[in-house]
Amino acid sequence: MIGSTFPAVRTEGLSFAYGEGPSRNRVLFDISLEVPPGQLAVLTGPSGSGKTTLLTLLGGLRTLQAGRIEVLGHDLAGLSASELVPVRRDIGFIFQMHNLFDSLTAVENVRMALELGRRPAAEMRQAATDMLTRLGLGKRLEAKPRQLSGGQRQRVAIARALATTRNLCSLTSRRRPSTRNRRAMSSPCSSN
């Protein structure tokens, strides 16, 4: 699916604004960028500069207003909110607050993401266990998010993002991830 002929992410003339009428607040002005496959890209900028907005657009979490986005060869322009849902399944997210389901164990949280695919149940269970083990959580598979430390929770969220897809991993964080977690993330992302 991921050929080297097209970039993993490409935007052209991307603009975005929040609100309507006089309270309308434009945050993105004519952004064009390209990220080739296999690259680890870091987006920096002062707070309020639109980093999160850009990432939510790339991830199919928001409907496009103006400009073009191509993600893994999919054109996101003109897709409605419900048409964006399947697109997200190829994208791994790590949410700022992790947002793990508090009623599910670590391994179940990862399985939730895997179950969007069509793999056999046993294989998905194994993949979830493997991914958590790889991130150093092999002994905390059955722990609930409440029983995990902040860093461990973040790693479960990373595992959830990486388990489904090797295609695209987008990340935003107010707090910097710990060094160990950063190392854990970088390898599968850049292996494409």
Place this chain on the structure above:
Amino acid sequence: MLGALALSRWHLAPSRVPLAWRNLVADRWRLLRAGAGIAFAVLLMLVQLGFERGFFTASLNAVAMLDGDLFVINASKYRFGTRNPFAPGDLETMRAVSGVAGVAPLYADWMDFFWTSPVDNKPHLVRVFAVDPDAPPVFSLPGIADQQALLKTDDTVLIDSRARHFLGMDGPITEAKLFGATVKVVGKFALGPDFMSDGTVVTSADTFAKYFRTPPAALPVETAVIRLKPGEDVAAAQRRVAAALPPSLRVLTKSEIVAFERDFQAKLSSAAPIFWLGTMVGFIVGTLISYQIIYTELMDRLPQYATLKGIGYGNGYLIGSVLRQALLTGVAGYIPAWLLCLVVYKIVGDIALLPLAMTLQLTLISLGLTLGMCLLAALLAVRRVIAADPAEVF
């Protein structure tokens, strides 16, 4: 069997993460609160439904114990429990119809007989049935069918041990006054009051006739109970009897005479609407309670649901999960309420002398209403999940 197997597999190694179930059992105290709230509403509905059924069972208690193949009543009678007799001459016509093995008259009165027991010495209105002790029993109830021969002595009665307490019929009693004359108590049966009569007295046609100063043979008959010869077709016999009788009389089968009284109770008395209104109040209260429970739960987990949307779950899955969880919550409230209701039925039934009993039908109706109210509440609350924006939690 297969279902149980599937269920146990689902619990041991679910092929998908059972999100609804995990959400339900995640917090024991929350589950207890949710279950208690729903159980309260279920109990409200079960009590109303049980009272309605108890009312009907009580109202039909006399009709239900009638023992025969066909029953003849005055065509202008609008309910069983009101006096509207016909002339006894028609009994002979019935006996002459082919296929009829025997005809026994039942005499009855609801509004004229006052019972004065030695317990309080005050006259109370009672229901009186009079039978021919020599004819086959017209009531199948134990205590009447097997003791009616004792009524061959004049001024003797059988009384209802489940009559309301103030009639004194439940205690040791040998004599009382009926319609001013002293009668001897020769036996008891357990029937219970309905909503019109506090107690029931069964006596012989001869004793009954004395109070009306009429020869027993001239007593107007309330209901004629016809027994057919073995192997007779009931529907065909019903047509033959009806054809032989004047149109002023009606011939009913057992199920028809029960339906006749039930229809009166359901359509013409206001009992059914009152109890259904009570049940609906329970349903509405239950829906509001369930909505509050489900809504709070959803709001607490809203960022988590939004995240699921963010990783690619559609609204369909989330709505399904919320509805499943609502149904599970409903069941969690239903089971304790059902058990508690057995106790309530027993206690209230004994105090009010109302025949309250849990039945399969009551269970299914109340379970249906419970799941319905939880689904309705979940559908109202799930809008919040549909509106949840994954971009907000990124």
